[in-house]
Amino acid sequence: MAPKNTFGVFLLFCLILLLLSVESRWTSLGTHEKYFSSLRRTKASIHNTILPDFEMRNYTQTLDHFNFGPNSYDTFLQRYAMNFKYWGGANTSSPIFVYIGDEEELFIDKFTTDFLVTNAPHFKSLLVFIEHRYYGESNPFGSMEEAYKNSSTLQYLSSEQALADCAQLITDLKKNLSAENSPVIVVGGSYGGMLAAWLRLKYPHITIGALASSAPILYFDDITPHNGYCSVVSRDFRESSESCYRTIKNSWHGIMKTATQYEGLTALSQMFNTCRPLTSVEELTNVLEHIYFVRAQYNDPSSNLVNELCEAIDKDSHEINPLRRIAYGVKAIHGFSRCLNVWSVEEMNEFDRLFGWRWQNIKEVLKDFGSNVIFSNGLRDPYSSGGVLQNISSTIVAVTTTKGIPSVSVCARMGA
Numbered sequence: 001m002a003p004k005n006t007f008g009v010f011l012l013f014c015l016i017l018l019l020l021s022v023e024s025r026w027t028s029l030g031t032h033e034k035y036f037s038s039l040r041r042t043k044a045s046i047h048n049t050i051l052p053d054f055e056m057r058n059y060t061q062t063l064d065h066f067n068f069g070p071n072s073y074d075t076f077l078q079r080y081a082m083n084f085k086y087w088g089g090a091n092t093s094s095p096i097f098v099y100i101g102d103e104e105e106l107f108i109d110k111f112t113t114d115f116l117v118t119n120a121p122h123f124k125s126l127l128v129f130i131e132h133r134y135y136g137e138s139n140p141f142g143s144m145e146e147a148y149k150n151s152s153t154l155q156y157l158s159s160e161q162a163l164a165d166c167a168q169l170i171t172d173l174k175k176n177l178s179a180e181n182s183p184v185i186v187v188g189g190s191y192g193g194m195l196a197a198w199l200r201l202k203y204p205h206i207t208i209g210a211l212a213s214s215a216p217i218l219y220f221d222d223i224t225p226h227n228g229y230c231s232v233v234s235r236d237f238r239e240s241s242e243s244c245y246r247t248i249k250n251s252w253h254g255i256m257k258t259a260t261q262y263e264g265l266t267a268l269s270q271m272f273n274t275c276r277p278l279t280s281v282e283e284l285t286n287v288l289e290h291i292y293f294v295r296a297q298y299n300d301p302s303s304n305l306v307n308e309l310c311e312a313i314d315k316d317s318h319e320i321n322p323l324r325r326i327a328y329g330v331k332a333i334h335g336f337s338r339c340l341n342v343w344s345v346e347e348m349n350e351f352d353r354l355f356g357w358r359w360q361n362i363k364e365v366l367k368d369f370g371s372n373v374i375f376s377n378g379l380r381d382p383y384s385s386g387g388v389l390q391n392i393s394s395t396i397v398a399v400t401t402t403k404g405i406p407s408v409s410v411c412a413r414m415g416a
């Protein structure tokens with residue numbers, strides 16, 4: 001069982017990491033940019049090179065859609081990308097597919113665009129990708145430091161404002177293209193998927209359908225169990241290997257016990273090859289849970305991140321000490337020559353302070369997301385633990401894929 005005392009801080013930290021970070025980037029805490037760079041970006045070694053056929057644009061967006069105070073007339077530049085290659089044009093009322101950006105910089109890379117680019121020729125659709133306010137270049141206050149400084153600057157960061165941004169931009173774009181008759185389908189993943197579904201629900205005149213991929217749109221109130229995230233992570237590991245699951249489950253006790261012994265933290269530091277001596281046992285447990293979480297969250301069939309870790313943990317079948325098995329597994333995937341970075345609670349708070357996602361989390365999204373009941377049981381993609389696996393109605397249908405991530409499609413007209 002994971003330690004409970006730092007859980008509050010830790011959970012928020014995890015959320016940020018889970019959604020935005022990359023496990024293979026343990027190297028340095030020097031810059032936040034480095035730390036928060038996304039998994040896909042690092043994996044592809046692409047530094048957001050824009051794919052051909054896409055053009056980047058800036059839209060002069062309204063800062064505050066819901067008030068009439070002086071500041072509400074302020075504007076900022078919102079970044080979006082367009083691809084006209086497949087579009088049948090306004091005259092034929094060809095559709096517009098809009099990707100709703102989420103809590104990170106907009107990447108016009110294969111990972112983000114593939115699904116829409118693959119489907120665009122068939123539907124002769126225009127492709128539009130919208131960056132979410134406060135992320136990437138669509139920052140109303142120029143820099144992250146400035147934007148996340150205090151509640152005055154942060155007050156315009158909300159999903160309501162982001163939805164209104166999309167509604168306004170899409171409307172304006174259709175007008176410019178004389179494409180009022182072109183139907184709009186919005187698509188998003190994770191938090192962006194939630195936005196897509198909400199856009200369809202809140203602005204039904206703007207979009208005729210939404211595809212919310214891997215989106216925990218039911219993760220509110222008491223609809224889903226509150227330990228959903230961790231139970232899904234646990235099940236991922238259990239499905240990969242029962243012995244790996246048991247080893248991890250049993251390791252927490254060993255870690256806590258070792259930590260209370262004389263020179264215990266030193267022993268743990270050495271065993272896990274931490275970059276600096278541990279000052280508390282939570283520094284280690286936080287990092288380990290983070291590794292398990294990220295591996296489960298990004299465990300698509302091609303990467304098999306959970307299997308990879310479990311194979312390393314299971315490798316030495318003669319080793320009976322779960323702690324040593326874990327240490328070996330972590331070092332094997334991380335690189336035996338590299339040290340394992342650990343963070344203090346103060347350092348985590350500093351990231352939090354600089355990071356908008358926490359603000360949104362606290363304010364509105366996914367307040368009860370997860371718990372530390374790690375390694376019990378659950379679903380597959382942990383982030384979808386509030387996802388939709390069954391059809392809700394004839395127009396709100398669940399689209400599931402094998403070993404995949406559940407999506408929900410909210411359509412006005414099926415087959416449109």
Ligand SMILES: *[C@@H]1O[C@H](CO)[C@@H](O)[C@H](O)[C@H]1NC(C)=O
Nearest residue numbers: 055056057058059077079137
């Ligand atoms: C959008 O605005 C930013 C900030 O002013 C600028 O750096 C960028 O070049 C602009 N992009 C385009 C496509 O005009």
Ligand SMILES: *[C@@H]1O[C@H](CO)[C@@H](O)[C@H](O)[C@H]1NC(C)=O
Nearest residue numbers: 087088089090091092093178
């Ligand atoms: C679309 O229709 C308008 C008005 O009928 C016409 O002027 C224009 O040439 C058409 N555009 C294309 C690309 O066919």
Ligand SMILES: *[C@@H]1O[C@H](CO)[C@@H](O)[C@H](O)[C@H]1NC(C)=O
Nearest residue numbers: 146148149150151152153154
């Ligand atoms: C936030 O910071 C700005 C600039 O330093 C300052 O003018 C403003 O009063 C601050 N607002 C709050 C609520 O602290």
Ligand SMILES: *[C@@H]1O[C@H](CO)[C@@H](O)[C@H](O)[C@H]1NC(C)=O
Nearest residue numbers: 058059060169170172173176
């Ligand atoms: C629509 O055209 C106006 C005027 O050229 C321009 O300022 C605005 O950015 C355009 N909107 C979009 C969404 O491209």
Ligand SMILES: *[C@@H]1O[C@H](CO)[C@@H](O)[C@H](O)[C@H]1NC(C)=O
Nearest residue numbers: 389390391396397398399400
């Ligand atoms: C939901 O309904 C659609 C359309 O009838 C069907 O294709 C799909 O398989 C259903 N999904 C589930 C999860 O039952």
